[in-house]
Amino acid sequence: MADLKLTDIAKTYGGTVEVLKHIDLDIKEGELIVFVGPSGCGKSTLLRMIAGLEKITSGTLEIDGQVVNDVPPAQRGIAMVFQSYALYPHMTVRENMSFALKLAKKSASEIEEAVNKAAQILQLEEYLDRLPKALSGGQRQRVAIGRSIVRDPKVYLFDEPLSNLDAALRVATRIEIAQLKESMPESTMIYVTHDQVEAMTLASRIVVLANKGIAQVGTPLELYERPENEFVAQFIGSPSMNLLAGEIIETGTQTVVTLDGGGTVTSAVPTRDNEKGLRVNVGVRPEDMLETTGDDYLFEGKVNFTEALGEVTLLYFNKVGDNDAVIGKLPGVHAGLRGKSVRMKAEPEKVQVFHNGKSLYYR
Numbered sequence: 001m002a003d004l005k006l007t008d009i010a011k012t013y014g015g016t017v018e019v020l021k022h023i024d025l026d027i028k029e030g031e032l033i034v035f036v037g038p039s040g041c042g043k044s045t046l047l048r049m050i051a052g053l054e055k056i057t058s059g060t061l062e063i064d065g066q067v068v069n070d071v072p073p074a075q076r077g078i079a080m081v082f083q084s085y086a087l088y089p090h091m092t093v094r095e096n097m098s099f100a101l102k103l104a105k106k107s108a109s110e111i112e113e114a115v116n117k118a119a120q121i122l123q124l125e126e127y128l129d130r131l132p133k134a135l136s137g138g139q140r141q142r143v144a145i146g147r148s149i150v151r152d153p154k155v156y157l158f159d160e161p162l163s164n165l166d167a168a169l170r171v172a173t174r175i176e177i178a179q180l181k182e183s184m185p186e187s188t189m190i191y192v193t194h195d196q197v198e199a200m201t202l203a204s205r206i207v208v209l210a211n212k213g214i215a216q217v218g219t220p221l222e223l224y225e226r227p228e229n230e231f232v233a234q235f236i237g238s239p240s241m242n243l244l245a246g247e248i249i250e251t252g253t254q255t256v257v258t259l260d261g262g263g264t265v266t267s268a269v270p271t272r273d274n275e276k277g278l279r280v281n282v283g284v285r286p287e288d289m290l291e292t293t294g295d296d297y298l299f300e301g302k303v304n305f306t307e308a309l310g311e312v313t314l315l316y317f318n319k320v321g322d323n324d325a326v327i328g329k330l331p332g333v334h335a336g337l338r339g340k341s342v343r344m345k346a347e348p349e350k351v352q353v354f355h356n357g358k359s360l361y362y363r
């Protein structure tokens with residue numbers, strides 16, 4: 001299938017509205033790359049430039065080593081699946097899936113073979129003679145994916161394909177997409193989503209877009225465990241990672257930080273001698289905060305509010321200085337902690353250290 005290489009790509013609308021700049025990205029055959037980022041950060045724009053539906057303002061896009069900036073969409077070997085399925089309502093599932101192949105003047109037997117194969121992969125065999133209106137939302141989305149599969153594209157592009165589905169169907173269709181990817185290990189896929197769980201579960205690598213550029217590229221666990229900057233730290237994971245301001249008091253293979261709120265914490269992020277005294281933000285995820293009665297706490301605060309979600313309880317503490325309110329997430333039910341003062345600690349491996357917004361882990 002295909003490798004993609006994006007080099008210094010930029011997009012400006014109407015000569016003045018700069019949306020993306022300096023986008024460098026290597027995508028290898030067989031990867032499922034997910035673009036995430038805040039609303040308006042340019043995810044769809046980047047996908048549409050790859051598809052050829054939007055002009056690339058500057059930079060180069062290569063597919064399998066060939067620069068395709070000026071190659072029309074139909075000749076790029078790309079298939080795009082949209083959030084609105086865009087099925088032809090008066091055509092059956094079979095006709096919808098055959099349409100592009102008919103246009104491409106394929107023979108009847110070739111079309112039949114391709115449609116039957118796609119229908120089998122997507123478990124649509126029993127619906128082939130139905131009209132779209134007689135299908136559920138999830139089935140319609142499968143037909144939309146089927147229309148791409150029959151064309152045997154080099155690259156699949158998905159623009160929020162599940163966002164019109166209800167919660168249960170989203171989960172079921174997400175798993176189907178994951179299985180579809182497993183059944184086509186060599187196909188390259190790029191997937192835009194707002195949904196963190198989709199990003200974490202589907203991606204071989206996630207690209208976080210923010211401030212017109214790439215904030216970080218990495219595997220889901222790299223982004224979760226070692227975010228490069230505070231933006232990614234707080235964008236990935238829910239509730240967001242807590243950031244607590246403090247000062248480095250011990251450097252070395254482990255770093256000790258005293259926090260403005262009174263606590264102390266050890267991080268497995270190493271620091272250099274000359275970084276003693278540096279002002280930093282310590283980052284700890286709510287799920288990595290552990291209750292303690294000892295003196296080795298990083299944070300002590302009154303629980304203002306609790307939310308019991310069944311499997312976990314969220315604890316909402318006071319704000320500490322300029323930072324956001326601290327949130328803890330304890331397994332089980334702890335509604336009784338409301339109004340109490342609680343100490344929280346964290347294991348050194350789970351503690352990030354940021355200076356000027358960037359993780360010291362990556363120097």
Ligand SMILES: Nc1ncnc2c1ncn2[C@@H]1O[C@H](COP(=O)(O)OP(=O)(O)OP(=O)(O)O)[C@@H](O)[C@H]1O
Binds near residue numbers: 014017038044
């Ligand atoms: N044709 C256009 N002319 C001018 N600006 C545009 C045009 N299309 C998109 N934009 C702007 O480009 C920016 C990026 O839009 P884009 O749709 O790529 O973002 P997105 O990350 O996909 O957003 P969302 O998550 O909300 O779908 C937005 O600020 C948008 O207003």
